[in-house]
Every structure is written in C-alpha cells, then in structure tokens.
Amino acid sequence: MVKQKFTPFSINAVVLLTVGIVVLALHSDGDKPANETHKEYVVGFLMTVIAAVLYAFILPLVEFTYKKARQEITFPLVLEIQMVMCIAATCFCVVGMIIDGDFKVISREAREFKIGGSAFYYTLIVITGIVWQGFFLGAIGVVFCASSLASGVLISVLLPVTEVLAVICFREKFQAEKGVSLFLSIWGFVSYFYGEYKSGKKVLEKYQPPETELPSLQVSDSVA
Template sequence: MKNGLLIIMSISLAIGICGGPLLARLYYINGGNRIWFTSFLTTAGCPIILIPLFFSFLRRRRSNRNKNQVNAEKTKIVLMKTPLFIASIVIGLLTGVDNYLYAYGLKFLPVSTSSLIIGAQLAFNAIFAYFMVKQKFTPFSINAVVLLTVATGVLALHGDGDRPANVTYREYVVGFLLTVVAAVLYAFILPLVELTYKKARQEITFTIVLEIQMVMCVAASCFCLAGMLVNGDFKVIPREAREFKIGGAMFYYTLIVITGIIWQAAFLESIGVVFCASALASGVLISVLLPVTEVLAVVCFREKFQAEKGVSLLLSIWGFVSYFYGEFKSGKRIIDNSQPLLETELPPLPVTDSVG
C-alpha cells in the first residue's frame, strides 16, 4: 500500500518541483511583481485536498458497511486531536515564512541558481533529521552532505555573474541569502513533520496526513494573506493582470490558477513522502529533481550557465549518487541479513549417544 502511494507521490512531486519554480519565474519576468501574492500561491491550492479526503471518507464508510451493516451509520470523519492540530498550525506558519523567503529570492535570481541553492537543503535536512528523529548516517550520506554544502559554496563564489539585467547587485545578494535561509528552514520543517508523526498520540493514517496538510496550508495561506493585505496586493492585482506582457488578463489568471495547483502538488507530496518513508527521503527526492529544473530553466528562459554552475551541478549530482548508493547498500545488507537460512546452511544437528 505504502509503496504504491510512494510512487504516485514521487511522480506528483516531480511535476510540482519542476513546474512550480518555472511558472513563478514566468510570472515575474512578464510583469508580475507581488512577492506576498506569489508566496500565497504556494499553498493556496489546498482546497483540492478536500477531494482525496472525501473519497477517503467514502472508502471507509463502504468498508465499515461491508464489515458490519448495523454500525454503518456510525461512520464518522476521522479528525486529528488538539495537540496535533496545534502542531500543524505552528508548522503551517513556519511554512508561510519559508514560502515568502523563497518567493522573494526567486524574484531576483534565475531559476537555475535558485534551484542549486535549494539543493543544499539536503545537507541541512540530514543534520536536522539526525538530531530530531535520530536519522542514522552512513559514510555515503556524510559524503553527500559535504558535497552538497561545497556545491552551494562554489555557486556563491561566482557573485552576480548571472544577475538578471533589471536586478541590482544588492537585490541579487539579498535574494541569494534569503533563498539560502529558505532552504535551511524547509530542511528543518520536513524533520519537524516526521517528529510530529512520531510524537502524535493517535494513529497516523493517510487520512490524518491529509488533514495535517490541510491545516498547514490554511495556516500558511492566512499568514501570506495577512502580508498581502498589509502590502496592498489586492488593489494592484487587477491592474497587474491587465498589463501582463503575454496573453493579457486571461492568461494571467490562468497562470495563477495552474501555479497554485502545481505548487500544492509539490507541497502535498513532499509531506506525503515523509509519511511513506522519511524526512530525509523527501529531501533527497526534492534534491534529485532540482537538476532537471535547472536544465528546464536554461532551455525555457535562456538563462546563463557559467562554469561555476556546472561545477556546482556536478558536485550536487555526485552527492545525490553517493546518497542513493549508500541507501542501496544499506537496503541490500538488511535484505541479506533477513534471508532465511537455506537447508544446506543449517547448522549440523548435535550428535547424541544412542540408547540400547
């Protein structure tokens, strides 16, 4: 059950991680200028979570009806308990902060650069997972952490060599730093979600995971909505739509809706992977998909790809391969140790003296 769910979530995560940044950058380079609005879109698609929640309720009711016709009318929606609800709100508010930091950085950085920086979240993810959920390290995972950290450092050395024409040096530096902070914060959020699962005083089913996700997204969206109100985004959005460089208002609003859905897919599945596997596994999947995003950004937006980016990308891929090889070795060792002894491998029976 979990393996099939993990495959579905990984595919959905791939679509979200690769498509979300590209759509957000498309918004920025064609006249979009609202950072709070962009961060709001990251979780604004949360109403779609009601669809799987509804089908989950129907499936449970049908299952209960088949088991016991008498108790069929007692089927209720499973709800999270108060401590879990409060924890979900706190994580949601942290997510809202993280969304704003990422949206701010993406406004002033090329997608390829932003993706390479976000790739460093795996290093921080591993560190936080070690202290928060006792994630075990191997020489391969340590090597991956070091390589990804160095990759980000190499990227920082090239300064503003890929700075967009309409971005000042100060904006570029601030965007770079805030993207790094966003990567660190998201690396903290994933183990925090896993820790919440472990500490919850109720069974964590996939339905509960969906409810947690819903509460988190609503909290993050409300945080960003407050920022939009203070910043006056609602007054500017209609004018921004009319003046959008490609397609006008119709294309603008279509882009907004699709962006919200794509980001929600990425966000939902990243948390779902934590449920099916671990926080570190979710971080690794995100990091593995980032090189694809970088290549797509270079193709779609003709972004510069200097030597520093090439070195950073190679180090990142090396780190990914190192981590996965280590996981493969560990998994193979576990399987080998769990294999039952063959008949030829059974220890010899003790020899006893015969009587009589």
C-alpha cells in the first residue's frame, strides 16, 4: 500500500519477530476460563485473530493517509488524526458495551477486585486508558517520523519484553519459550535497525558532495 521496499534485513526482522511471537503463543496454556464452552473459546480466538489482522492494516493505512494528503503533514495534524481515530474507536466500543450490557458488570467487578478494592479498580481503568493513548500516539508518531514497518517492528518486540516484565513484577515463571521468544525478537529488532542504518549511510554517501582538494601552489625560488 505504501510502496515499502523490503531488504534482507527487514525480511529477516519480520520473520524472526513472527517466529518469536508464535513460539510464545504455542506454548501458552491456562487461558481458557473455567465456565467457558469450547464453542465460545473458538469464537473468541477467531475474533482475536481478526482483530489482529485489522490492526495490522491500521499503521499502513495511516502512512497511506500521510502520503496521499494534499497538505503538509505536521505533528499537530498527527494529533488531530489520533484524536479522530480514538473518538471513532471509543464510540464503536461504547455501542458494543451497551448492547452487551458490559456497563452493568463494571460495578460488580469493582467490588470483587482483589487488589486495593473498587477505588483502585477505577484508578487502574483511568491509568490504563492514559497509557494506551500514549501507546497509540507513539505508534502513529513513529509512522510520521519513519514508517509503518518501523512502528510494527517496535510494537512486535514489546510482546516478549512484556512477558519478561511480568516475570519481574508478578513473579511468573520464566520458561524456556519466553527466553527463546525474547532472543528472536531482539535479534529481529537489531537486524531491522542495522539494515536501516546501512541504508541511511548509503543514501548519505550518495548525496554527499565529494571532497575537493585545493591544488598545491608551486613555490619558485627567486634569486635576488
């Protein structure tokens, strides 16, 4: 969509990041709630996959919008695009929550929240919303400064890093697949940005004017 040129480094990064996430996903267990049927679990899984595919199109579409815009893309305009996207997403989610009756469950979940009670539950909701706003702003900001591929690479490498932070903060088990996923993701991350560094260096050398040396002056001895 945005005519992104793939290089051996970027292809290597995409493959490594994908394999790292797949390794992390295939060895996950215990994510099925006790009262959920197999049909509901399959439907939820398929909806999650569809949501991931749709999200994969968001960043290239944002970059496509930047390229096709008939005005100069500035950072204030990027903030306006972010605001419109978030308002549209919020309205869509609110309608879905009203139809499904999710707002009626919030008060019960707050009362049953085990860490800090209802006050901490509502505080956590507000903080989570602020953090996600920063995340989305950073994602489209990277698209504005670099490309949608660079933003996708940064987002992908965050998943295994999050798993490691869960081990540190919540004392989860650091299993072998988490280590393999982290290694592959960091390898892909380094591969991508090393390729970008080399490409940028070649472009700089191409457009940099050659250095010119001043001709040496011949000094003649004069006889008085």
